[in-house]
Amino acid sequence: MKTPPRIETARVTGDLKLEIGWSTGETLPVDLSDLAQPPFDALRTPDFFARMTRDEWGHGLDWPDGLGLGADRLYELSRRQAGLPTASEFNDWMQRNGLSLASAAESLGMTRRMIAHYRTGSRPIPKVVGLACLGWESRRRQRAA
Structure with missing residues (x-):
């Protein structure tokens, strides 16, 4: 993606589930269950998952130990899961x-x-x-x- 939307807000809503507010004005849920394989298997630990932070510029979400997901991947995944075109x-x-x-x-x-x-x-x-x-x-x- 040339200019992916930025993450403006992100909050944990359940096990491996987030709600992300995008710079596009959309707020979309996303389920990361399918991604919870190495190296993302650490996300299965609720305490670890809850330590999610939005990076300073909104280009991704980060967890401890350098684990992170980019906004472009999360946006594509959240729209696909919502049944919206990507x-x-x-x-x-x-x-x-x-x-x-x-x-x-x-x-x-x-x-x-x-x-x-x-x-x-x-x-x-x-x-x-x-x-x-x-x-x-x-x-x-x-x-x-």
Whole structure:
């Protein structure tokens, strides 16, 4: 991601669960259960997990002994878990369909600039845009058949 959102707030809500407030204005829950394998297995200890801190600039979350997760990974994971489109999915859609910024913008009826934001993750992708991408691709396949 070129300019991932910054973490503005983060709080522990349960075992391996956090709620993160993003610079995009979103507040999303995230479950780190799937990440709790080495070296992240230390997160399974509730006291250790509770010692989470936001780094000074909001670029990630840190735990003792140098363990940390970057904002880009956490943002992608939290949006995916919430059922929202992610920058990597949007970028994959563009690549799969051979779309440039300009052609993706034309296909979705948007500006090239907004497509660039969605592609890099610097702006949250609305659910309706994710659905539009799925519909556009489905229709394209039907026409090709």
